[in-house]
Amino acid sequence: MVRQMKIDFVSDVSCPWCIIGLRGLEDALARLDGEVEAEIRFQPFELNPDMAPEGQNIGEHIRQKYGSTPEQSAANRERIRGRAAALGFTMATSEQSRIYNTFDAHRLLHWAELEGRQMALKHALFQAYFTRGQNPSDHEVLVAAAEEAGLDGSTARAVLASGRYAEEVRHDEEIWRSRGIDSVPAVVIDGRYLISGGQPPEMFEQALRQIAAEAA
Numbered sequence: 001m002v003r004q005m006k007i008d009f010v011s012d013v014s015c016p017w018c019i020i021g022l023r024g025l026e027d028a029l030a031r032l033d034g035e036v037e038a039e040i041r042f043q044p045f046e047l048n049p050d051m052a053p054e055g056q057n058i059g060e061h062i063r064q065k066y067g068s069t070p071e072q073s074a075a076n077r078e079r080i081r082g083r084a085a086a087l088g089f090t091m092a093t094s095e096q097s098r099i100y101n102t103f104d105a106h107r108l109l110h111w112a113e114l115e116g117r118q119m120a121l122k123h124a125l126f127q128a129y130f131t132r133g134q135n136p137s138d139h140e141v142l143v144a145a146a147e148e149a150g151l152d153g154s155t156a157r158a159v160l161a162s163g164r165y166a167e168e169v170r171h172d173e174e175i176w177r178s179r180g181i182d183s184v185p186a187v188v189i190d191g192r193y194l195i196s197g198g199q200p201p202e203m204f205e206q207a208l209r210q211i212a213a214e215a216a
Contacts, residue, residue: 017198
């Protein structure tokens with residue numbers, strides 16, 4: 001009997017551990033094909049909600065936020081790059097990369113869910129930012145990602161220009177904060193089980209098997 005699961009994947013499109021966690025989860029679900037079927041919904045979380053429109057150099061940002069030295073930042077980027085590469089994702093960040101505001105990306109993801117293309121857009125946004133180094137707050141970048149995900153570009157542009165779904169995104173962000181989510185990725189299974197961080201496929205597979213067994 002196939003175990004149906006609802007998965008809320010709380011994340012930000014500028015979070016490197018979020019794409020690592022998503023790839024790990026997807027690999028685990030592929031291994032559990034025939035045993036587990038999951039409906040994944042992406043929930044909004046902003047790592048830097050007060051970021052200025054022009055963004056900030058990533059090295060400078062990490063130093064200010066975490067006190068990391070340039071050497072520590074470089075070593076961490078290399079570790080992340082290796083983890084991503086092992087999962088088939090190209091992470092092309094460098095000391096020249098910038099971090100940006102992602103609120104409009106979350107508005108577009110909310111719309112994409114209504115259109116049944118949220119997963120495709122999430123992947124397109126990760127590639128735009130981490131692989132191509134594009135600005136996820138730039139509306140032209142967002143429209144291009146929407147079209148890459150199979151969405152209508154003119155409608156995406158209208159959503160972005162209108163400010164549509166801002167209230168819904170703020171509401172969803174507050175819900176997850178009120179539930180104690182203060183770091184991402186946070187993977188919530190059936191509203192009851194929490195898996196935190198960019199875990200490898202093996203860990204997700206083990207956790208999902210255990211959850212499925214408990215439900216049985």
